[in-house]
Each structure stands twice: as structure tokens, then as C-alpha cells.
Amino acid sequence: MSNATSTDLYEVTMAQSYLCEGMTASATFSLFVRDLPPDRGFLVCAGLDSVLDFLSAYRVDAEDVDVFASVLKRRPEDLAPLLGLEFSGEVRAVPEGHIVLAGEPLLEITASLPQAQLVETYVLNLLSHQTAIASKCARCVLAAEGHPVVDFSLRRTHGIEAGHRAARLGAMVGFAGTSNVEAAHAEGLTAVGTMAHSYIEAFGTEEDAFRAFARSHPGPVTFLVDTYDTVAGVATAARVLRDLGLGPGCAIRLDSGDLGALAVQARAGLDAAGLQETRIVASGGLDEFAVDRLVRSGAPIDTYAVGTRIGVCADAPYLDSAYKLVEYDGRPVMKLSSAKVTAPGRKQVFRRPGYADLMSLIDEQPPPNSVPLLESVMREGRRVSKPTELETARQRFFADLAALPPEARTIRAPTAPKAELSGRLASLAADVRRYIEKNLLGDAHGTA
Known part of the structure; x- marks a missing residue:
């Protein structure tokens, strides 16, 4: 048929x-x-x-x-x-x-x-x-004003095929990457991703989780720092990155809370640890409106990961x-x-x-x-x-x-x-x- x-x-x-x-x-x-x-x-x-x-x-x-x-x-x-x-x-x-x-x-x-x-x-x-x-994704690129935007939408798009299309369309209008493995492979896109809170929770401590992840993935890593206490998580991530010499190319990810204020605190903590090149990735319910507010506020966020609200064009x-x-x-x-x-x-x-x-x-x-x-x-x-x-x-x-x-x-x-x-x-x-x-x-x- x-x-x-x-x-x-x-x-x-x-x-x-x-x-x-x-x-x-x-x-x-x-x-x-x-x-x-x-x-x-x-x-x-x-x-x-x-x-x-x-x-x-x-x-x-x-x-x-x-x-x-x-x-x-x-x-x-x-x-x-x-x-x-x-x-x-x-x-x-x-x-x-x-x-x-x-x-x-x-x-x-x-x-x-x-x-x-x-x-x-x-x-x-x-x-x-x-x-x-595509139009929604294009507005995210405009709002980010040159900061990279990546697609995290697959888990909540209305179907797997819709998730593939969202990844492709984001790339068409300037997204820097996607978490969607199949779409990245099929369309020649950059695959991006970090870890889930469940990964952190599976280990005895946050530091154990970060060190284990770094052992398995010796290239640039991104640590999710808000499972328990974001400020403490940033300090732990900074310590692990500095101890292992993994600063350049690495990042931390903020996924909840007041992203603008937390980014300011995270940037200060990373800089104090000598990790000026470590980037800050923000995610968690973002769309062009939220990205626009954060950019205009001067939040020291390097990369914006947009997901649910983009993949379903929520507004x-x-x-x-x-x-x-x-x-x-x-x-x-x-x-x-x-x-x-x-x-x-x-x-x-x-x-x-x-x-x-x-x-x-x-x-x-x-x-x-x-x-x-x-x-x-x-x-x-x-x-x-x-x-x-x-x-x-x-x-x-x-x-x-x-x-x-x-x-x-x-x-x-x-x-x-x-x-x-x-x-x-x-x-x-x-x-x-x-x-x-x-x-x-x-x-x-x-x-x-």
C-alpha cells in the first residue's frame, strides 16, 4: 500500500x-x-x-x-x-x-x-x-546573535521522523549541531550531547560521575552541573577539569533555575579556577524568546541548546x-x-x-x-x-x-x-x- x-x-x-x-x-x-x-x-x-x-x-x-x-x-x-x-x-x-x-x-x-x-x-x-x-529555528539563530545554537528536540517531537526533520531544518538555518544521532549521520551534521541527571545519580558522588565520564571520553567533555546544587556542581566540575587538564574545549551545562544568574556565578567560578576557555552551555525549556532575554541581559552563555519548544513549535x-x-x-x-x-x-x-x-x-x-x-x-x-x-x-x-x-x-x-x-x-x-x-x-x- x-x-x-x-x-x-x-x-x-x-x-x-x-x-x-x-x-x-x-x-x-x-x-x-x-x-x-x-x-x-x-x-x-x-x-x-x-x-x-x-x-x-x-x-x-x-x-x-x-x-x-x-x-x-x-x-x-x-x-x-x-x-x-x-x-x-x-x-x-x-x-x-x-x-x-x-x-x-x-x-x-x-x-x-x-x-x-x-x-x-x-x-x-x-x-x-x-x-x-524552520521558521522557529531561524528565529532562535537570530535571537542568539552569533552564539551557537544546537538541537535537543528529539525526545519530545511528535514522532521520530519529525525529530529528524527538526534537526535538518535547524541545520539549514544555522544550528551548530544536534543530539539526534540518526539525523547527524544521515545529514552530515555535528552530533552534540552531554549526560543526563540519571548518570550523575547512578554514582556515589557528583565528582565520581565526572571523573568516570572523563575516563570513558578522553576528548573534550561537557559536565551537567545542576543535579543537586548548581554552584557546588560548577566547583566540582572545575576541580575535575583542572585536575585532569581538560579545560580547553570542555564545557559545563546549566539545565534549570535562573540560567542568567547561574551563568554569571558559573563563569566567575570557572575563571577563578583558571578555566577561562571552558564554555557554558544552557538548556531547559529554551526558545527564541528565552534566548533573546538571556542574550540581552548579557548572560555569559556560550551555547544555547533548544529542544521541546522548538521541535513542536510550541508558541x-x-x-x-x-x-x-x-x-x-x-x-x-x-x-x-x-x-x-x-x-x-x-x-x-x-x-x-x-x-x-x-x-x-x-x-x-x-x-x-x-x-x-x-x-x-x-x-x-x-x-x-x-x-x-x-x-x-x-x-x-x-x-x-x-x-x-x-x-x-x-x-x-x-x-x-x-x-x-x-x-x-x-x-x-x-x-x-x-x-x-x-x-x-x-x-x-x-x-x-
Whole structure:
């Protein structure tokens, strides 16, 4: 059985109806985020390679049809029109790592209407989740102001695959490492880690634990110092590091309490012991807001380890993303529901200096000093290029970040740039609205 059954039921019922009605002409769906979550000045586009992998392998086989029939309580032969359906369409998308704004298409799919409809749920899931996590990680990098940030999220992400993606996405936007062994190996990342409180508790004394760990791991070590009393733990760690000559490259880790105040005390204790090069790592419920406060307070923390709140994007765990039909059989269409109006037609987004983005129709000429964001990434159901290298996406992100207005980069209450519509796109939207109101809503409004 393929991933075809990982979908919402209405995708199946609509596709079945389209096929029965012979509605198989070309359709374009646009995927975008309506509004940014609170305290967001931008989004980082992520998940495109996952989408293309899914679409490349998409096929409804006999087992899938059996599942559809079972949940619909119908005979498999009733769902026969779906059998063998594959994705053979076109995808235009914003390459991974680019910064995008609210309302801008992250991706547009053009395919036979049943094909484009059936893949909606899976595509939305992949892009929405990874874009949310990448954006959260990017804000941590901004908050840290040059201090290394590492990923400790695996144990509390919503699934192991989500943990792998969080590690990769963190690296894409500048994280220095991850505790996730599998992701570090698969993605070529730096693996980082220390010890748990259980390790300390298993020994008779804290010092016994530190010395045992150093014997097993003679390279640079990081000692967790807050199992019992943090100040005393720092003193013990300093003594062991100094006795064993392990200062340079080593670190202590603070995982609880007032991290800012404890970091000041720890730094003083380490310096007094002649361990000026020993770093301080902070962890424990950190996200970009906490990191921002600590950095602004001047806390002498060298590395920030972020985990739970990043891996689940705790303050904004979802995006207001949508996948909407914008054209069918050459006819532009749009939704008029209150607060959910969509723009019709296939589109392009042109980035102008200062993020004065212009959203236009696909065949419009680029304005001066602009670059198009959406690129052709799949034609006839096949990729047109190799998967994006992580380093390529990272370079793309940092180039975009450098040009982002300062007011969009702030951690609290940022001001997000807003894309504007081209004259042609605005005119088309007005024409389609008038058509709908005149020809489709006339009776509802009591007019001829």
C-alpha cells in the first residue's frame, strides 16, 4: 500500500466524483499561508524535497482502492476509476531556504483535477510542518546573535521522523549541531550531547560521575552541573577539569533555575579556577524568546541548546496554510468566503529590494531589479533537478536573511513586509468577483 491513503476522506470522494463526471482537465492549486502566526515577521520555506519525493512515487494501487472502499463502505469496483492514478503534473515552487511572506504561493501544482485534488492533504502536511519548524529555528539563530545554537528536540517531537526533520531544518538555518544521532549521520551534521541527571545519580558522588565520564571520553567533555546544587556542581566540575587538564574545549551545562544568574556565578567560578576557555552551555525549556532575554541581559552563555519548544513549535504549532483551486480548464476561479478570499490564476512572485514583493500572474514580465521566487521543479510527474543540498538551502536562507528589513527580524512584535498584487492580478480578481456575484450569486442576492 502506498501513501495514497494518507489523506482526508473528502479528497477521495471529490476525486472519485470528478472521474465519474469526466472532469479531468488541467487544474492549478496554489499553496500559501494566509496570515503569519503572532510574533512572526517572516517564514522560511521548507519541505519541498519531501513533497517532490511523495509526488514522484504517487500511485493509487489495488490495496489503496480496497482501503478507500472499506472506509466508504462500498465495493472496491465502485472505486475502480481511481485505480492506477499517478501524479503526472507540474510543480512550480519556492526553493527550500528562501524567506517568504504571508499570502505568497509557496507552491503551485498543475495537473489533472483528480490528481491535483488527491495529493492536497499530504502536500499541505509536509510543507506546513517543515516551514513552521524552520521558521522557529531561524528565529532562535537570530535571537542568539552569533552564539551557537544546537538541537535537543528529539525526545519530545511528535514522532521520530519529525525529530529528524527538526534537526535538518535547524541545520539549514544555522544550528551548530544536534543530539539526534540518526539525523547527524544521515545529514552530515555535528552530533552534540552531554549526560543526563540519571548518570550523575547512578554514582556515589557528583565528582565520581565526572571523573568516570572523563575516563570513558578522553576528548573534550561537557559536565551537567545542576543535579543537586548548581554552584557546588560548577566547583566540582572545575576541580575535575583542572585536575585532569581538560579545560580547553570542555564545557559545563546549566539545565534549570535562573540560567542568567547561574551563568554569571558559573563563569566567575570557572575563571577563578583558571578555566577561562571552558564554555557554558544552557538548556531547559529554551526558545527564541528565552534566548533573546538571556542574550540581552548579557548572560555569559556560550551555547544555547533548544529542544521541546522548538521541535513542536510550541508558541505557533500550526500555520494558517491553504491549498486552493485558482484555475480549472483555463478558467480562473476564486473563493469569496469572508476572511478567506483567494486570488485567481496561476502566479509568480517577484522579489524587489527591501522585500517589496509583487505577486503577479504567471505570464507577467518582471519589474525592474526583481527576481522570481517560484521555479519549475517538476514536469510530467518527474523532477527537473536533483534534491536540494543542505548547504545550498543554508546559503539561500542567509542571503535572504541579510536582505530582510530589521523590523521583520525582531523577536517580539516584528513588522512583517507585505506583498502587493500586480495591476493585472488585481484586475483579474475584480473581474472574477463580478462574474461570480452576477452569475452565481444573483438568485441568492435576490437579483436576476
